[in-house]
Amino acid sequence: MTCFCHIFKRGKKRRNQFVQGDEVADISGIENTRIYTYNELSIATEDFSPRNKIGEGGFGSVYMGKLADGNKVAIKVLSSESRQGVKEFLTELTVISSIVHDNLVKLYGCCVEANNRILVYGYLENNSLAQTLLGKNASNIQFSWKTRAKISIGVARGLAFLHEEAEPHIVHRDIKASNILLDKDLTPKISDFGLAKLVPANVTHVSTRVAGTMGYLAPEYAVRGQVTWKSDVYSFGVLLLEIVSGRCNTNTRLPFAERFLLDRVWSLYEVCELREIVDMSITDDMEIEEACKFLKVGLLCTQDVSNLRPTMSTVVHMLTGEKDVDIQKITKPGLISDLMNFRNPKKTDETNTSSSSEMATFPAMSSETTTYISFTFTAISERD
Numbered sequence: 001m002t003c004f005c006h007i008f009k010r011g012k013k014r015r016n017q018f019v020q021g022d023e024v025a026d027i028s029g030i031e032n033t034r035i036y037t038y039n040e041l042s043i044a045t046e047d048f049s050p051r052n053k054i055g056e057g058g059f060g061s062v063y064m065g066k067l068a069d070g071n072k073v074a075i076k077v078l079s080s081e082s083r084q085g086v087k088e089f090l091t092e093l094t095v096i097s098s099i100v101h102d103n104l105v106k107l108y109g110c111c112v113e114a115n116n117r118i119l120v121y122g123y124l125e126n127n128s129l130a131q132t133l134l135g136k137n138a139s140n141i142q143f144s145w146k147t148r149a150k151i152s153i154g155v156a157r158g159l160a161f162l163h164e165e166a167e168p169h170i171v172h173r174d175i176k177a178s179n180i181l182l183d184k185d186l187t188p189k190i191s192d193f194g195l196a197k198l199v200p201a202n203v204t205h206v207s208t209r210v211a212g213t214m215g216y217l218a219p220e221y222a223v224r225g226q227v228t229w230k231s232d233v234y235s236f237g238v239l240l241l242e243i244v245s246g247r248c249n250t251n252t253r254l255p256f257a258e259r260f261l262l263d264r265v266w267s268l269y270e271v272c273e274l275r276e277i278v279d280m281s282i283t284d285d286m287e288i289e290e291a292c293k294f295l296k297v298g299l300l301c302t303q304d305v306s307n308l309r310p311t312m313s314t315v316v317h318m319l320t321g322e323k324d325v326d327i328q329k330i331t332k333p334g335l336i337s338d339l340m341n342f343r344n345p346k347k348t349d350e351t352n353t354s355s356s357s358e359m360a361t362f363p364a365m366s367s368e369t370t371t372y373i374s375f376t377f378t379a380i381s382e383r384d
C-alpha cells in the first residue's frame, strides 16, 4: 500500500513544478505565478488586434486586454530578442511576481508557450508620467502641487522598497517618466522592474532601450556602463526635477544654457534662483518653497560622485519632511554638458546650436556601452 501511494505521488505534478508538453521544470515559488495560455491572451486582446495596442517599448508591444474574469490587464509581448529558456525565464519571473508594493506595477503572470514570452500586468488607467505630465498632448489631469508631491514620494517609496526591502534587492536600471504609470487615483507605480534579467544582454536591444534615456543616465553608467543602486538614485533625481518643473530633462529647441534640465537647475541653484524653474502652474508661496526643497533633493540625488548620493529611504524621509535636507552636502551634480565636453570640448560652448543627432563615443566605454550612447543624441532630437 505504501509503495502504491509513492508511485501515485510521483506521477502527480508537484506544487513547484511547471509542466507543459514534454517540458518539466522544478521552480520554487512557481505555484504563486499565474501561467496563462496563449489562447486566453489572444481572446483577451481580440487576437492582439492593433486596436488594443497601447504602447511599444524596448521590450516589445503592450496591449490592453480583458480576461475572462472581467479583469483589465496590460499584456506585454516580449520581442524576439527576449527569448530565454523556459526554466530560466520562469525562475526570474517568479521572483518578480513575488515583489508586491503599492508603488510597483503588479505582475499577474505570464505565458511561455512555444516561442512566446508574454507578461501580464495590472492595467493602469492614467498612462505614464511621460505622456500625462511631460507629453506633447496635454492630458486633462491637473498636476497640483499636492499631486506632484504624492507622485514623487510614491516613486521614492517604490524604489526604496526595490533597493532595500525586496528579496533579492533589485536595481531598476531604467527609472524614467515613461516607466512611471498612474492608476485611477494618480498613485504612481514603477513599471519594468526586474525585466533587465529577462532579456539577454544583446547589443541591439540595449541600444534601442537606452536610446530615450540619456538624460537620466548617471555619469558612471553612461561612461563605464556601471549600474548600481546609486545610478537609480541619479535617475530618480532627474525624474524629480521633471516632476517639479513640468519639463522634460532635455529640450534641444531651447538655447544651449537651458537645454538640459539638470544643468539649468544647477546654474539657478548657484545664484539662489531655484524658484524660476518651478512649474508656473504652482503659484502658492508655501508650495513653491516646498517645491524648491524637492529640487534640492533632486540635486543631492544627482551628485557627480556616486558615494555622495543618498539612499532612497533617506530620500523618502527628506521628501516627507522627516529629515532635513542638508544643503551643505549639495555639490556639483553629474551634468550632461560635462559628458559632452568630455566627448568634444569645442562643441559645448554657448554658440552651439548644432542638431543633437551626432554620434557620441566615449573612450572609457565598453563596445556595448559605446553602441547605445551613439544612439542617444539622435533619440534626444527625435523626442522634441
Ligand SMILES: Nc1ncnc2c1ncn2[C@@H]1O[C@H](COP(=O)(O)OP(=O)(O)OP(=O)(O)O)[C@@H](O)[C@H]1O
Pocket (backbone or CB within 6 Å): 054, 055, 056, 057, 058, 059, 060, 061, 062, 074, 076, 105, 121, 122, 123, 124, 125, 127, 128, 174, 178, 179, 181, 191, 192, 208, 209, 210, 212
Ligand atoms: N500596466 C500598464 N497599464 C497601462 N498601460 C501600460 C502598462 N504597461 C505599459 N503601458 C503602456 O505601454 C507603453 C509602453 O510601455 P513599455 O514599458 O513597454 O515601454 P516604455 O516604458 O515606454 O519604454 P521602455 O521599454 O524603453 O522602458 C507605456 O508607455 C504605457 O503607455
